[in-house]
Amino acid sequence: MSDxxxxxxxxxxxxxxxxxxxxxxxxxxxxxxxxxxxxxxxIELATELQPDLIILDLNMQGMDGLETLRGxxxxxxxxxxxxxxxxxxxxxxxxxxxxxxxxxxxxxMDPELLLKQLRKALxxxxxxxxxxxEVLASAIRKPFSxxxxxxxxxxxxxxEILSLIAxxxxxKVIARELDISDGTVKVHVKHLLKKLGLxxxxxxxxxxxxxxx
Numbered sequence: 647m648s649d650x651x652x653x654x655x656x657x658x659x660x661x662x663x664x665x666x667x668x669x670x671x672x673x674x675x676x677x678x679x680x681x682x683x684x685x686x687x688x689i690e691l692a693t694e695l696q697p698d699l700i701i702l703d704l705n706m707q708g709m710d711g712l713e714t715l716r717g718x719x720x721x722x723x724x725x726x727x728x729x730x731x732x733x734x735x736x737x738x739x740x741x742x743x744x745x746x747x748x749x750x751x752x753x754x755m756d757p758e759l760l761l762k763q764l765r766k767a768l769x770x771x772x773x774x775x776x777x778x779x780e781v782l783a784s785a786i787r788k789p790f791s792x793x794x795x796x797x798x799x800x801x802x803x804x805x806e807i808l809s810l811i812a813x814x815x816x817x818k819v820i821a822r823e824l825d826i827s828d829g830t831v832k833v834h835v836k837h838l839l840k841k842l843g844l845x846x847x848x849x850x851x852x853x854x855x856x857x858x859x
Contacts (some may be wrong), residue, residue, distance in 0.1 A: 650677040654695065654725070656688040656714065657681075657703035666730075669757055674740075676764075683723050685709030689717040694820050697725050699768055701745075704731035704738060712741050712816065719746040719850065730760075736848040744814030745852055749773035766778070768778045781848075796842070804838040807831060811847055812854035 653676055657663045663681050670676045682688045686709055692700055700718070706710035719731055728749035729742045742750050749767045751760065752775040763773040764780055774782070797805065803824075810820045817831045824831075835847060844850050 650675055652677050652679045652695070652697040653699045653700060654678075654680045654682065654688070654692060654703065655701050656683075656685070656706075656711075657685040657701075657730075658706045659703070662703075665775045667727045670764075673761065684713070685714035685717065688695050688714055689721060691724075692718050692723045692725060693721045694712040695819050697724065699764065700727045701764070702727055703740045704729055704733055705743070711736070712814065713747055713819065715745045715747055717829050725818065726770070728764065728767050728773060734775070734781065736781050736846065739778050740851045743782070743814065744812060746814075750778050752778070766814040777853070782852075796801065798839045800838055804834050805839070808838055808850060808854055811835070812851045814851070 653670060655663055655666055655670075655678060657666070660683070663683070667678050667681060679695065680691055682691060683706075685706060686723050688700075688702070696804050700723075700791050702711050702714060706714070709717070710850075711729060711731065715729070718725075718727065718776045726748045727746065728751060731738070732753050733759065734752060741751055748770075748789055749763065751763055751770060751773060754761070755763070755775060767773045800808065806824065807820055810823060817828050817835070821828045837848075839845070839850060842850065846851060
């Protein structure tokens with residue numbers, strides 16, 4: 647890393663983009679090299695520029711932040727990628743971390759704390775907002791008994807869907823990947839959760855990641 651860390655901002659809200667750039671430009675060691683308002687362009691530029699840090703919004707029109715994140719990692723982008731969002735939904739958090747994000751921060755953070763967390767991310771540390779940490783902790787803390795979580799009880803399709811959930815894919819993306827409808831994916835998810843004795847996709851994702859680990 648040079649004297650200045652290069653940063654790319656990806657958000658489709660002009661006001662937030664402007665505010666974030668102003669905040670970062672006040673710091674001598676941070677250099678905002680690009681501001682982008684859509685996922686497709688962000689993937690192309692991230693692949694080309696490989697900035698030190700990418701700050702990525704979750705809820706964008708068209709290609710959302712999760713798809714953008716997965717697209718970047720698929721293309722070999724090695725930048726630190728931090729999700730900056732208003733959503734603290736369990737599923738979003740787990741999908742982002744499973745998809746290769748180096749952090750998940752909420753937009754209502756104090757600016758000073760935000761800068762501190764972004765610097766930690768640049769050092770290679772995982773950064774999470776406080777309530778996000780609790781979401782992940784509660785998902786991981788739930789005891790999984792082997793008789794409950796029996797992979798052998800799953801059909802091939804259910805196992806396939808569970809593996810894709812663990813990779814951070816949404817129902818919509820899974821449906822596209824397997825060439826089936828969203829509704830069919832939902833039915834499979836409902837069945838596999840029941841068979842494994844799990845309460846949510848979050849628990850399923852964490853459990854599956856733990857099995858592979």
